Amino acid sequence: MPAEASPLRAADYSDRYDPEQDFDHWYTRLTARRVLRHLRPDDHVLEAGSATGLLTAELCGEGRRFLCLERSVSYAARARARGLPGVTVIEGMIEDFTGEEPFDHVLALNVLHELPNASAALARLLRGLRPAACCMSPCPTRTRCTGWRPGRPA
Template identity: 35%
Template sequence: MTRGAAFWDRVARRYAEMQMRNPETYEHTLDLVREHLRPGDRVLELGCGTGTTALRLADAVERYVASDYSAEMITIAGERRSKAGVENLDLCVGQPCDGSLPEGPFDAILAFNLLHLLPNRRQAFADVAQHLRPGGLFISKTPCLGGVYRVFQPLVSALRLLGKAPDFNFLTPARLEREIRMAGFDIIAAGDYPKRPPRRFIVARKG
């Protein structure tokens, strides 16, 4: 088990009980994602957490596969799936870069609030591309606390040392988009929701 997985396993139940901070922005993000999904799609979500988004989007596609490297998060997602009675949602423990993701190809791969937590984004983007069909979409939304927001880095480092925060990369929207393009994707839509601090929403097409 990785250090990151151990952290999320430990906080999973508490995380599941937290109230959403920006429900209006979240609903807007779901609407944006739905615009790019089709009824016949096979979709993979990376870092699905307790399955909140997977349960909301599964009805938009034919098959929705939700993965997370925290086994406890997947356990909670499974409990929620059973309660909701969603039949086209598969759950699995897995993450990019280590060969644990389900076999593709997928029409779309989603990653929300995940990319800033990955230790090797370059390899992760390559893994995403490998699991997408030609022309498939990589849709992500990422907290970007680089630039002026880097003032929070000492606080985050202190919390990390105390075991109260996960490993965290301070990205800027420009850097994140550059890395995605370098991985062979064409960005077809992007925006910040909310704008401050920016959470960059990106829709990228595999070349």
């Protein structure tokens, strides 16, 4: 299927889903605590699928620089409106990302499972990863997935 015909490329659920109002905001804040242990002051971080910038807000500061890539225009606008120090938010698809600047970390939290070719997308994100750098990319599973509960539809 050509990339432009992929239903996932066009998927923008920002008009019906607010990650800051759903149960997901707890998951995001708890994940931030775990990620923060791996970040150093002045690190350069690529965050793919940054949504409204909630995770970014929990992690930025101490001279860290973030490049946030978000496919949803409205989520990207909300992330920019936070005015976070050292944070640049760009709109775009992971599949089209061409940046090759060096990063200390790549964060793609709960996003790769939404892509038609997660391996290719991850390879694209990792191109600029510095040696001994870190990539964090957890994805939901049947038993641990935000918004999904056994016995109830997602």
